[in-house]
Amino acid sequence: MSNIKVHELAKELNMSSKDMLDKINVMGIDAKSHMSVLSDMDVIAIRNTVLRGKNGPETKIVKVVPKKAEVQQDKEEVKVVVKAAAHPSVSPEKTAKPQPQRQGQGQQQKTTNENHQHRTVQENQQQRPAQGNQQQRPAQGSQQQRPAQGNQQQRPAQGGQQQRPAQGSQQQRTHQGNQQQRSHQGYQQQRPNQGNPQQRPNQGYQQQRPEHGNQQQRTEHGNQQQNRQGQQRNMEGNPAQQVRHADNKPSSQKNTEGKQPQRYHEKSNAQQKSNEGRPQQHQKSEQKPEQKFPNQKQKQKSSLPPMQQKPVHHKSKPKPAEPEINMEELAPGTKIINVPITVAGFADQIEKSTSAVIMALMKLGIMANINQNLDEDTVVLLGEELGVPIMVGKVAEEVVEEGLELFEDKEEDLKSRPPIITVMGHVDHGKTSLLDAIRKTNVTSTESGGITQHIGASEVYANGHKIVFLDTPGHEAFTAMRARGAHVTDIAVLVVAADDSVKPQTVEAISHAKAANVPIIVAINKMDKPGADPTRVKQDLTEHGILIEEWGGDTICVPVSAKSGEGIDTLLEMILLQAEVLELKANPNRLAMGTVIEARLDKTKGSVATLLVLNGTLQAGMSVVAGTCSGRIKAMTNFKGDTIRKAGPATAVEILGLTEVPEAGDEFNAVKEDKIAREIAENRKQKLREEVMARNSSVTLEQLFSQIQEGEVKELNLIIKGDVQGSVGALTQSLEKLQNENVKVKIIHTGVGTVTESDIMLANTSGAIIIAFNVRPSTAISSMAEREKIEIRTYRVIYDVIDDVEAAMKGMLDPVFKEVVLGKIEIRNTFKVPGVGIIGGAYVLEGKVLRNAEIRLVRDGIVIHEGKISSLKRFKDDVKEVNHGYECGIGIENYNDLKEGDIIEAFKMEEIERK
Numbered sequence: 001m002s003n004i005k006v007h008e009l010a011k012e013l014n015m016s017s018k019d020m021l022d023k024i025n026v027m028g029i030d031a032k033s034h035m036s037v038l039s040d041m042d043v044i045a046i047r048n049t050v051l052r053g054k055n056g057p058e059t060k061i062v063k064v065v066p067k068k069a070e071v072q073q074d075k076e077e078v079k080v081v082v083k084a085a086a087h088p089s090v091s092p093e094k095t096a097k098p099q100p101q102r103q104g105q106g107q108q109q110k111t112t113n114e115n116h117q118h119r120t121v122q123e124n125q126q127q128r129p130a131q132g133n134q135q136q137r138p139a140q141g142s143q144q145q146r147p148a149q150g151n152q153q154q155r156p157a158q159g160g161q162q163q164r165p166a167q168g169s170q171q172q173r174t175h176q177g178n179q180q181q182r183s184h185q186g187y188q189q190q191r192p193n194q195g196n197p198q199q200r201p202n203q204g205y206q207q208q209r210p211e212h213g214n215q216q217q218r219t220e221h222g223n224q225q226q227n228r229q230g231q232q233r234n235m236e237g238n239p240a241q242q243v244r245h246a247d248n249k250p251s252s253q254k255n256t257e258g259k260q261p262q263r264y265h266e267k268s269n270a271q272q273k274s275n276e277g278r279p280q281q282h283q284k285s286e287q288k289p290e291q292k293f294p295n296q297k298q299k300q301k302s303s304l305p306p307m308q309q310k311p312v313h314h315k316s317k318p319k320p321a322e323p324e325i326n327m328e329e330l331a332p333g334t335k336i337i338n339v340p341i342t343v344a345g346f347a348d349q350i351e352k353s354t355s356a357v358i359m360a361l362m363k364l365g366i367m368a369n370i371n372q373n374l375d376e377d378t379v380v381l382l383g384e385e386l387g388v389p390i391m392v393g394k395v396a397e398e399v400v401e402e403g404l405e406l407f408e409d410k411e412e413d414l415k416s417r418p419p420i421i422t423v424m425g426h427v428d429h430g431k432t433s434l435l436d437a438i439r440k441t442n443v444t445s446t447e448s449g450g451i452t453q454h455i456g457a458s459e460v461y462a463n464g465h466k467i468v469f470l471d472t473p474g475h476e477a478f479t480a481m482r483a484r485g486a487h488v489t490d491i492a493v494l495v496v497a498a499d500d501s502v503k504p505q506t507v508e509a510i511s512h513a514k515a516a517n518v519p520i521i522v523a524i525n526k527m528d529k530p531g532a533d534p535t536r537v538k539q540d541l542t543e544h545g546i547l548i549e550e551w552g553g554d555t556i557c558v559p560v561s562a563k564s565g566e567g568i569d570t571l572l573e574m575i576l577l578q579a580e581v582l583e584l585k586a587n588p589n590r591l592a593m594g595t596v597i598e599a600r601l602d603k604t605k606g607s608v609a610t611l612l613v614l615n616g617t618l619q620a621g622m623s624v625v626a627g628t629c630s631g632r633i634k635a636m637t638n639f640k641g642d643t644i645r646k647a648g649p650a651t652a653v654e655i656l657g658l659t660e661v662p663e664a665g666d667e668f669n670a671v672k673e674d675k676i677a678r679e680i681a682e683n684r685k686q687k688l689r690e691e692v693m694a695r696n697s698s699v700t701l702e703q704l705f706s707q708i709q710e711g712e713v714k715e716l717n718l719i720i721k722g723d724v725q726g727s728v729g730a731l732t733q734s735l736e737k738l739q740n741e742n743v744k745v746k747i748i749h750t751g752v753g754t755v756t757e758s759d760i761m762l763a764n765t766s767g768a769i770i771i772a773f774n775v776r777p778s779t780a781i782s783s784m785a786e787r788e789k790i791e792i793r794t795y796r797v798i799y800d801v802i803d804d805v806e807a808a809m810k811g812m813l814d815p816v817f818k819e820v821v822l823g824k825i826e827i828r829n830t831f832k833v834p835g836v837g838i839i840g841g842a843y844v845l846e847g848k849v850l851r852n853a854e855i856r857l858v859r860d861g862i863v864i865h866e867g868k869i870s871s872l873k874r875f876k877d878d879v880k881e882v883n884h885g886y887e888c889g890i891g892i893e894n895y896n897d898l899k900e901g902d903i904i905e906a907f908k909m910e911e912i913e914r915k
């Protein structure tokens with residue numbers, strides 16, 4: 001074996017790894033990724049081919065004017081036919097695949113941003129993109145068909161991206177980069193949204209976006225799963241975001257797929273015939289203008305409150321005239337729903353629990369919380385899923401925030417942008433040290449004097465390419481951003497200490513990155529340590545669904561030492577390689593948009609916000625709207641604290657000038673005038689107030705009962721946290737087995753330790769219930785759960801958990817006892833009283849403690865003991881209760897191990913009737 005890897009050979013032959021992989025795959029050589037090792041023969045063959053190729057016949061890209069019949073689009077198109085060069089070692093079948101295009105390669109391909117062109121490129125594949133369903137996949141076995149498979153794998157990401165700026169490129173990529181996709185199949189299979197990051201900058205803007213999209217995708221009856229995945233991304237965590245279909249098909253498109261929402265017009269007309277409803281739907285489908293004129297929308301009658309009907313500087317999206325439907329023809333039990341409607345509102349109107357609706361949404365591939373809006377298509381699909389006949393009533397006009405630059409970027413305007421990285425991993429595994437080492441390596445190589453200031457993100461350079469690292473390591477920050485609808489991370493670097501291997505937070509980080517479909521690069525840190533055992537790390541990772549490339553998987557793994565600096569350069573190189581695969585692009589020539597990554601109130605400077613520009617260019621002096629805040633940029637500094645005037649895509653800047661402090665995760669947009677920024681911010685505030693008022697329900701196990709009994713819930717998502725791995729494992733195993741014909745349990749995350757903020761956020765984004773076994777959430781976490789309407793069920797006995805879940809699944813839960821926490825006290829010191837035992841000197845932190853209450857002793861979030869109070873005193877007197885803010889002495893029956901810092905939770909059990 002030559003031991004030469006793909007990327008090394010690429011370097012030698014002055015090619016990008018991607019191009020090299022494409023080339024290799026065209027030659028029929030099996031190389032999974034840029035890390036694959038090539039045989040001597042292969043290396044020789046590749047060298048010959050590449051070197052000969054430089055003088056010999058080459059793949060040609062030829063412009064072809066499309067036939068009218070083939071293209072039914074408004075704008076003039078140019079088709080591209082890729083003619084592969086004849087090469088003795090390559091079968092015609094293989095050469096039929098399009099050659100990948102290097103970045104910046106001729107303009108010709110750049111004009112090909114429609115999938116129609118795809119048809120001309122891959123004759124055998126031309127129908128494939130539209131054949132998204134699984135049944136057709138087996139036919140993809142041949143080499144020739146594999147590119148299509150690649151397409152499909154990437155589609156999920158595309159689905160959600162049609163409206164995003166990089167859309168054009170994405171479309172193009174589906175054919176021009178087929179080989180590349182195939183060569184990176186491994187990544188794509190596990191990372192359906194890998195392509196997303198490139199387009200992430202604008203994810204949050206989808207709601208406001210006019211509906212673009214190419215005709216090809218609109219008429220595709222694509223794999224529903226793909227659509228769903230994309231949809232999921234659309235939905236993640238943005239409360240204000242309206243549920244749209246992954247492919248961003250407008251309602252009309254769904255119509256063509258037989259998913260047309262029926263509409264009920266208020267002016268129901270008895271003259272209308274029963275079968276008119278459906279033709280009307282088609283009529284609507286044809287009328288709807290967005291398909292062809294993305295930026296022009298007709299006016300439509302509004303059913304929104306006055307604020308939305310006539311917003312200042314807000315445009316109403318047009319809607320065609322509504323068809324009228326005879327009420328008499330409605331199926332019995334049909335619910336008439338006005339849209340958009342929140343998940344909670346919809347649940348209420350169809351008289352189902354929100355959890356049932358959330359579960360149904362999850363089955364449709366949509367992660368939504370109760371406050372998110374559902375559009376008409378989703379409402380109808382939900383109706384089908386839940387077996388409730390739905391008629392869509394009034395459709396409120398969508399509000400476009402005028403003044404925001406929301407157009408789609410043209411392919412030719414897009415330029416490569418640097419990747420944005422988050423470092424994750426278990427506590428003390430070296431995340432901060434690694435970030436520091438990366439910065440230091442970089443500083444010493446490119447700067448003098450070092451970096452003086454961190455503003456939430458830092459920029460480093462490797463091989464002349466910029467990489468942006470978000471400064472706050474850890475998945476909590478990552479998921480907090482995600483929960484707010486911000487998807488800024490392109491790649492997650494998972495730090496695992498070589499001497500400690502995979503630990504609970506490593507697993508959490510994996511779950512979080514996977515949930516966000518962000519590709520992971522593993523950095524096995526502390527390689528300098530004598531106990532370093534990278535093989536064990538790799539092995540342990542496989543147990544959590546991470547298979548490294550070396551072992552046939554698709555995850556890049558780099559051994560590093562933050563201490564010695566070993567492997568840091570390779571890690572940066574690998575990040576760049578991964579970024580290359582992701583083809584991250586942005587348009588620097590437009591008003592800036594991006595995400596707030598940090599913000600604070602400074603006593604002297606006022607609101608200080610760190611913005612990460614994801615698309616466009618931000619300039620000092622510009623007016624900005626960030627979430628519900630606005631202002632004009634008075635000063636702008638880069639990550640080193642230098643004053644700058646301009647910041648292009650993937651640049652973090654600190655700005656002064658916002659009138660209020662935005663929240664991390666808020667989107668920001670530069671606008672042309674301060675007045676516009678103010679008005680948009682004001683309108684958002686108003687909307688937010690309304691949404692908060694509309695917030696009313698929650699997801700609880702109890703709420704699932706009725707739905708389970710009715711067979712409407714198929715999966716019950718659970719997060720399990722416990723005191724020791726043994727019980728978490730036992731619970732997971734037992735619960736995972738629970739299923740009946742109606743419902744099955746899905747464990748989405750497990751971990752040792754108490755319930756954390758990140759668990760709440762994960763539960764929020766995935767509609768899960770948290771099982772806390774022998775662990776107690778802190779007061780802050782409990783209030784957060786309450787705020788986010790997440791149910792945390794606490795247990796002490798494994799069988800109780802299983803019994804409850806099982807009973808819930810059978811719809812046979814007996815009346816239950818609900819624990820009511822009376823108060824919490826903290827042990828501040830301890831005394832040994834002869835003949836009595838250990839007595840704690842305590843302070844009542846909250847609520848009150850009753851002498852006859854049951855208590856639970858919690859140490860570091862873990863329940864140590866449960867029992868009764870043996871004595872409760874104020875000074876020397878026995879008392880019946882002690883209130884918040886008072887000190888007391890407390891003894892616990894049969895327990896003598898009280899320690900300073902222990903928390904005693906007093907509670908009583910109240911019987912509640914099951915609903």
Ligand SMILES: Nc1nc2c(ncn2[C@@H]2O[C@H](COP(=O)(O)OP(=O)(O)OP(=O)(O)O)[C@@H](O)[C@H]2O)c(=O)[nH]1
Nearest residue numbers: 426427428429430431432433525526527561562563
């Ligand atoms: N020997 C050795 N020690 C390391 C290395 N990287 C980090 N450490 C040490 O490991 C400890 C933890 O490192 P941190 O960088 O604070 O780890 P972290 O993951 O950021 O920790 P938290 O911020 O607490 O989550 C420190 O004492 C570091 O000096 C390494 O490569 N080799």
